[in-house]
Amino acid sequence: MTITNSGAGAAVLSVGTATVTPPGNFTAVNNCTAGVPAAGSCTFVVTFTPLAVPAAAPCGSTGGPKTATLTINDNAPTSPQTIFLSGAAMDYCLAPSGVSSQTVAAGTPATFQLLADSVQGFAGSVALACADVASLSTCTVQPATVSLSSGGQAPIVLSVATATNAVTPLGRAPDVQRFEPTAPGLSAWHWRGIALWLLLLSVLTAAWAAAAKREPARGVRFAHAGAMAILLSIGLAACFGGSSGTAPPVGTPTGT
Secondary structure, three states: EEEEEOOOOOOOOHHHHHHHHOOOOOEEEEOOOOOOOOOEEEEEEEEEEEOOOOOOOOOOOOOOEEEEEEEEEOOOOOOOEEEEEEEEEEEEEEEEOOOOOOOOOOOOOOOEEEEEEEEEOOEEEEOOOOOOOOOOEEEEEEEEEEEOOOOOEEEEEEEEEEEOOOOOOOHHHHHHHHOOOEEOOOOEHHHHHHHHHHHHHHHHHHHHHHHOOOOOOHHHHHHHHHHHHHHHHHHHHHOOOOEOOOOOOOOOOOOO
């Protein structure tokens, strides 16, 4: 907007404050801070910047016609000067054209069909991107750019890829496993029974040798040493191999 001093001679136009009522949709920048001589001019820049839709409000709710009044105070006889402003706020909205939520297992993708919709005559290109808040999952949107005509629509496909949980079932805490000596066909209880029998055999062998006051036979000594070795290995396993947790899940966790 151009302001011209139509006076003559030494008349200087001094432009003071400028206000927009109501504020919000229009902004004004005053470039007339210095005095304007006769036949001189300066500019005001008025920009139409419609308010964005609040997070809790429906999409497109701030669209439609907007009006305001620009008031300029100066030293002209007709001060203040008033100019009426008007504009049309346009928008576009994204909405699901099918299901709005899906429940999938980790490793399974979810696909959503959406529509980009012109609101209040919006026309132009819209760049689209997505970000997934779920851990270890990615999302893509196709196409990355859509062109909307006034009152038109454009289809969009949103895909979310989740990661397979290869360690534990989805939503289940890692199991804590006890270390036990194992062998084909023998359970942990079998091993405990064998250990007790070997301990009893070792004690009886030692008692018999002490009562006879002689060295046990070579075969008996070998059995005694073997029993002690097995008992020692079981004891070490009990002390140092008590429990071990599995690695934490590496897949997409449960959530929304």
